[in-house]
Amino acid sequence: MKLWREEFSIEAAHERYVARRQxxxxxxxxxxxxxxxxxxxxxxxxxxxEEAFSRALVARTGDIPRGGVKLFTYPGPQDPCIxxxxxxxxxxxxxxxxxxxxxxxxxxxxxxxxxxPCHHGFFSIEDGRVLQGPPPRPLPRIVLDRQGEELxxxxxxxxxxxxxxxxxxx
Amino acid sequence: xxxxxxxxxxxxxxxxxxxLIAILLIVxxxxxxxxxxxxxxxxxxxxxxxxxxxGGLFAAGFALYRxxxxxxxxxxxxxx
Numbered sequence: 001m002k003l004w005r006e007e008f009s010i011e012a013a014h015e016r017y018v019a020r021r022q023x024x025x026x027x028x029x030x031x032x033x034x035x036x037x038x039x040x041x042x043x044x045x046x047x048x049x050e051e052a053f054s055r056a057l058v059a060r061t062g063d064i065p066r067g068g069v070k071l072f073t074y075p076g077p078q079d080p081c082i083x084x085x086x087x088x089x090x091x092x093x094x095x096x097x098x099x100x101x102x103x104x105x106x107x108x109x110x111x112x113x114x115x116x117p118c119h120h121g122f123f124s125i126e127d128g129r130v131l132q133g134p135p136p137r138p139l140p141r142i143v144l145d146r147q148g149e150e151l152x153x154x155x156x157x158x159x160x161x162x163x164x165x166x167x168x169x170x
Numbered sequence: 171x172x173x174x175x176x177x178x179x180x181x182x183x184x185x186x187x188x189x190l191i192a193i194l195l196i197v198x199x200x201x202x203x204x205x206x207x208x209x210x211x212x213x214x215x216x217x218x219x220x221x222x223x224x225g226g227l228f229a230a231g232f233a234l235y236r237x238x239x240x241x242x243x244x245x246x247x248x249x250x
Contacts, residue, residue, distance in 0.1 A: 017242045020184040024238045027191045031231040034198040038217075038224035041202075041209050045217040137211045158212035 053155040058083055058093065058142075060149050067111055071096070074142055074153045080104060081142050083151070084125055087111065091151055093142035094128050100135040114139065180245040187234045187241075194234075198227045 059070050064085040072093075074081050080096040082105065094114065096104045103118035113131060114123040121133030128139035143155040205220040 021242045028235045031228045035224045035228040037202045038221040042217040042221040045214040
């Protein structure tokens with residue numbers, strides 16, 4: 001049977017069959033698209049390159065009092081980050097983009113948490129994990145290297161390794 | 171009571187197969203979004219099993235589509 005005879009119903013009784021078959025074909029092609037999407041993610045995972053981050057001076061420790069913050073960009077000028085000097089005396093830095101919808105996060109009024117004012121998501125100031133609200137992932141943490149009085153950004157941790165420490169000293 | 175209309179049993183089978191394909195597709199959509207979310211979060215280990223499962227769901231859907239084609243062909247050949 002020729003192709004056009006299969007795709008177009010000549011007799012009225014066949015029309016219901018053809019409509020269902022074509023709908024089934026549409027569903028299966030959509031399913032193929034989903035499969036291709038999963039394959040694309042797999043390929044991206046297999047062939048991903050480890051990003052090489054440059055070192056960038058963030059701040060001098062004496063410039064930020066306890067409870068203070070400083071805004072900076074890392075690794076590029078379009079990547080806003082925020083540095084915290086916690087009440088415990090530690091320096092921690094995170095990407096300022098909320099993992100929900102990329103609003104800029106700010107210190108919460110209690111000084112103990114990081115807040116996304118758009119949808120009231122809250123993150124821990126200690127390790128960037130989600131405490132409350134819609135954000136699905138922790139804030140990407142900027143790996144800091146402390147050299148004397150200087151704080152250097154040396155990389156980004158997406159929060160998948162819980163054993164990594166927030167701040168290195170050397 | 172049997173349906174006197176010609177080919178109605180074939181149509182019921184087609185509807186059942188299409189419903190199953192739709193359910194598989196919904197699962198596949200959820201799987202893709204969950205895998206993408208995990209990938210963006212840096213969890214790369216889930217990509218391989220998710221792709222395998224998605225391929226299995228596609229294969230099942232394709233097998234059902236071949237079933238639909240077979241019924242379609244058979245029903246049309248029976249109709250004068």
